[in-house]
Amino acid sequence: MLPVALDAMGGDKAPEEIVAGAHRAVAELGVPVLLVGRTEVLAPLAGDLEIVPASEVIAMDADPASSVRRMKDSSLVRAAEAVRDGRASAMVSAGNTGATMASALLRMGRIKGVSRPAIATPIPVPGSTPTVLLDAGANAECQPDLLLQFAQMGAVFARERYGLEAPRVGLLSIGEEPTKGTPLVKEAHALLAGSDALVAAGGRFIGNVEGRDVMTDEVDVVVTDGFTGNVVLKTLEGGMRALVGAIFEAFGSTPETQAASEVLVPALLPLYEAVDPDNTGGAMLLGVDGLCCISHGSSSATAIVNAVRVAGELHHAGIVDRLRAAVAPS
Amino acid sequence: MLPVALDAMGGDKAPEEIVAGAHRAVAELGVPVLLVGRTEVLAPLAGDLEIVPASEVIAMDADPASSVRRMKDSSLVRAAEAVRDGRASAMVSAGNTGATMASALLRMGRIKGVSRPAIATPIPVPGSTPTVLLDAGANAECQPDLLLQFAQMGAVFARERYGLEAPRVGLLSIGEEPTKGTPLVKEAHALLAGSDALVAAGGRFIGNVEGRDVMTDEVDVVVTDGFTGNVVLKTLEGGMRALVGAIFEAFGSTPETQAASEVLVPALLPLYEAVDPDNTGGAMLLGVDGLCCISHGSSSATAIVNAVRVAGELHHAGIVDRLRAAVAPS
Numbered sequence: 037m038l039p040v041a042l043d044a045m046g047g048d049k050a051p052e053e054i055v056a057g058a059h060r061a062v063a064e065l066g067v068p069v070l071l072v073g074r075t076e077v078l079a080p081l082a083g084d085l086e087i088v089p090a091s092e093v094i095a096m097d098a099d100p101a102s103s104v105r106r107m108k109d110s111s112l113v114r115a116a117e118a119v120r121d122g123r124a125s126a127m128v129s130a131g132n133t134g135a136t137m138a139s140a141l142l143r144m145g146r147i148k149g150v151s152r153p154a155i156a157t158p159i160p161v162p163g164s165t166p167t168v169l170l171d172a173g174a175n176a177e178c179q180p181d182l183l184l185q186f187a188q189m190g191a192v193f194a195r196e197r198y199g200l201e202a203p204r205v206g207l208l209s210i211g212e213e214p215t216k217g218t219p220l221v222k223e224a225h226a227l228l229a230g231s232d233a234l235v236a237a238g239g240r241f242i243g244n245v246e247g248r249d250v251m252t253d254e255v256d257v258v259v260t261d262g263f264t265g266n267v268v269l270k271t272l273e274g275g276m277r278a279l280v281g282a283i284f285e286a287f288g289s290t291p292e293t294q295a296a297s298e299v300l301v302p303a304l305l306p307l308y309e310a311v312d313p314d315n316t317g318g319a320m321l322l323g324v325d326g327l328c329c330i331s332h333g334s335s336s337a338t339a340i341v342n343a344v345r346v347a348g349e350l351h352h353a354g355i356v357d358r359l360r361a362a363v364a365p366s
Numbered sequence: 367m368l369p370v371a372l373d374a375m376g377g378d379k380a381p382e383e384i385v386a387g388a389h390r391a392v393a394e395l396g397v398p399v400l401l402v403g404r405t406e407v408l409a410p411l412a413g414d415l416e417i418v419p420a421s422e423v424i425a426m427d428a429d430p431a432s433s434v435r436r437m438k439d440s441s442l443v444r445a446a447e448a449v450r451d452g453r454a455s456a457m458v459s460a461g462n463t464g465a466t467m468a469s470a471l472l473r474m475g476r477i478k479g480v481s482r483p484a485i486a487t488p489i490p491v492p493g494s495t496p497t498v499l500l501d502a503g504a505n506a507e508c509q510p511d512l513l514l515q516f517a518q519m520g521a522v523f524a525r526e527r528y529g530l531e532a533p534r535v536g537l538l539s540i541g542e543e544p545t546k547g548t549p550l551v552k553e554a555h556a557l558l559a560g561s562d563a564l565v566a567a568g569g570r571f572i573g574n575v576e577g578r579d580v581m582t583d584e585v586d587v588v589v590t591d592g593f594t595g596n597v598v599l600k601t602l603e604g605g606m607r608a609l610v611g612a613i614f615e616a617f618g619s620t621p622e623t624q625a626a627s628e629v630l631v632p633a634l635l636p637l638y639e640a641v642d643p644d645n646t647g648g649a650m651l652l653g654v655d656g657l658c659c660i661s662h663g664s665s666s667a668t669a670i671v672n673a674v675r676v677a678g679e680l681h682h683a684g685i686v687d688r689l690r691a692a693v694a695p696s
Contacts, residue, residue: 161608162608162609162611162612162615163612173540176540176546176547176548177548177549208597210503210506210592210593210596210597210600216506217506217593218506218507218593219507221593246597246600246604247596247597247598247599247600247601247602247603247604248600248601248603248604248607249604250601250604250605251601251604251605251607251608251609252604252608262540263540263547263548263551263594264593264594264597266540266577267538267540267576267577267594267597267598268577268597268598268601269577270540270576270577270578271577271578271580271581271598271601271602271605272577272601272602272605273577273578274576274577274578274579274580274581274582275580275581275601275602275605275606276605276609277578277581278491278492278581278582279492279581279606279609279610279637279641280609281492282492282493282637282640283613283634283637285492286630286633286634286636286637287630287633289633290633292629293629293630293633295629296626296627296629296630297626297630299622299623299625299626300616300617300623300626300627300630303616303617303619303620303623304613304616306616307609307612307613307616310612311609
């Protein structure tokens, strides 16, 4: 089995938590992992794991495009090259998101027929499979035909990742009627509604959906431009954090509530695990000619284990070939 | 004191809950209320309240513009006319949002200098004053100068409504740097950063904010186009509902958790009340030449009481004159 190339230098908790996740992934999943990064930093932590040397690190807040062009021996660029060269099945990074995208795009290239890769992010839905949101931030500006391609790629991803027979694809708008929204949304609606290409990709267009549908079982794939998608993702993150924080504060307010909340922990744990971003396996950059998994900047070892697991499963499912078939120019 | 004109026919729970709210508003707040709607429907419910007759009702899902043009004797149009004619201090409706906006715009007109009115929606923030989000859906497409005007109006609203000295105004984007986002956002950033008009309106521009900041105390007014704003609002509604629903399900899962959750109710109640849309007083349409309060379609009697309270307070604060002064053409 081909190993997963893990950017051991990327993320708020790198390298310790990232490498700890690698060790756990090997032990728990049996998926081999290559650690990509500075040898002198990684050697004391690596144990049996193979190190792919990379002398540079692109900072979390560095300018993505120029950093990737300039830092050819960075862990991100070397991880992408490992996939390109067939040494690894996938790359995983919790580092600079923009630089991860740029590395994957420049080194792996695009799948033939793909105009622009998109970030597909699983949004947890209590009691159901996650909703796949794309584009979650790769393309701030989009044309209607781009949204059609996102829909195709999202449908393939939802099928392979969550085993859905015919994923329901919704277009994010501000009303159910096809006449609602911006010109982009109205034109995309017309394209999606009549699209044989989406049906061929396994998707089923259910029309416009609204923000309130994202965290429900009403839709499997939500398609939008990268600006709106990124706002939705971060709005939910912030909203969940605010609400959960306030609930925990109420739980701890008196000794009585503290005791009562301890009784509730086992019942709340599955929900907590369902919405914990460490458990979603991270976002995928769809449309590049190889597997690229983008983990949250705050990824823990558990997040890395899940990202490696998902990357391994998607590689096994041959998702890049399935995406290639879905978007092949006719 | 001038009465508030209440559209007694609008909303999912009209007319019973709406009229019940009117009675409570009069009794609890001492704010007089005019019930606008069908006399034969309202007479049995009205008691001492004055009825402004209106024979037509614009349905919740009717096309706003054409309905308002066609149905001149509708409760929404008559409520807006009561404000225009000086018979009422404000209109309040839980009915068709688009038709509420169209009625207010067509009958009251715009404040001189205002290009387009915007919906300002308070987003609850646990432990702090709400964040004012605008535009929450009136204008799906916006130009940069429109966002500057929203910022001015939002600053005036946050000052008068929440007593903030110099409200912090943030521009919603997908990164803190001024270079992040769509062309609209980048141009708006440049306008806002150098704006004397915003300072004159009492606002303080703090740069770009992200979705994750909306439900925090990091910002007081979040400015965005009506498409993104509406998506944010509904995404938060859906996300909160999903999370709270799943928590309640966990609470009720066994007799033990049920008993424990009852201990927690008093501690959770303030949070529940803080995020309950019935308590925010609804959204305001800012920029029309009169007060127009847009309540949630599912408004209960309590929501109506709060909307009438806020409408009365804003009338007392002279917010329309303050908005007029803030956006006056120089």
